[in-house]
Amino acid sequence: MSRELPGHIRALLDAAGGPADSAGVPWAGRDLAGSVPATAEHAGDDGLADARVAAALDALRAGRAGEAAVVDALRDARIFVPLIASVAGDANDPVPVSDKEADLSLVTIAAPDGRTALPVFTSVDALRAWHPDARPIPTWAPRAALSAAAEDAQLMVLDPGGAVSFVVRRPALWALAQQKPWTPSYADPAVAAAARGVTVSEPAVLQVDCAAGRGVVSADRNGARIAGGGPGPELRIGLTLRSGLDRHELDAVVRRIQERLAADPVFADGVDSIEMRIVAAPA
Known part of the structure; x- marks a missing residue:
């Protein structure tokens, strides 16, 4: 059942790169990730998985909690999105590649049903195990959900190829983008x-x-x-x-x-x- 991006999500995209969340509360200085210092640039980030998200995934794996617990933990979590460097310019240009300007592109993958999915990761190690050349960019999960919407992705995949991989399906993705509770x-x-x-x-x-x-x-x-x-x-x-x-x-x-x-x-x-x-x- 494929759905068009709703108007309220399109409106949120206008502020996706701004200094505040969907409620107008500034991102900078918010202690949203436990031991990770939360600044606008995530300065000093240790690259480890958010403790609440890791615990929710462990509970899901053990059958002690359901999908809603994982999405709930993501609402206030820092995760990592992978960016891949692509060389810009004319392929016939004799200037050495090392001197060219590289563009960083957000990575998307194809889901089993053919839909576009945004891969995101709980930790730097999980991201580099998936793609060693990708640059890990820390961001809040709701921002990543908005990025997925901007890329016309209807799914977000947490830790693809990892010990536990979790698909955030479209309704959960949209709820996450709005920082609202989600019920399966x-x-x-x-x-x-x-x-x-x-x-x-x-x-x-x-x-x-x-x-x-x-x-x-x-x-x-x-x-x-x-x-x-x-x-x-x-x-x-x-x-x-x-x-x-x-x-x-x-x-x-x-x-x-x-x-x-x-x-x-x-x-x-x-x-x-x-x-x-x-x-x-x-x-």
Whole structure:
């Protein structure tokens, strides 16, 4: 379920490089990263992972916490974005490359579904293990989320290739950009109510259930299952239908429901991608 960048996120982009956050509070001098001195330039940064983010990832890996805890920890965390130097100028220019001016470019990667993702890292070591030639730039995670939006990226991947890699999906990314709390769609009562609401005019639908989709699950570097951090689909909608529907009737019901979900504002803001499971009621 692909969505256009909403107006309130576009407005935030205008101030993404400014001296204050989305609430107008200056970034400079804020002690947001525990032991890391927080100045506008992150002077004296030790390059280590933010303690809250590391603890949230450990808890997710151990099954003690969910995805929302990781995103919540990121709201006040310093992370690192990778910049890659690219040589500017004419390739046929005889001036030596070392004398040329290099441009630093923000790196994006392709997600499994083809969407653009911004890679970010908890520590300098994690970034250099991923790309030794990338320059680590410290920044607050909400700023990185705005940078992702500016690059038309709908995902942000934390520590790709690391021991634990966590995908911040589009609704969480937008919430992070606004420094607002985020609830996963599969745990959001408003999303469940919206799913039930779009089916009330369908007499063939007997029950609607919402649960975490298969795409929420990820794996650590050793292949161990983690109940969160995957790229999606994140929401599974189960439809129990009355028995006796032929293929044409079934397809028509599902198509109407999908169209209504796509037009529903709760889904537009709160759901990244869905899978549907059809169950026929006993005869």
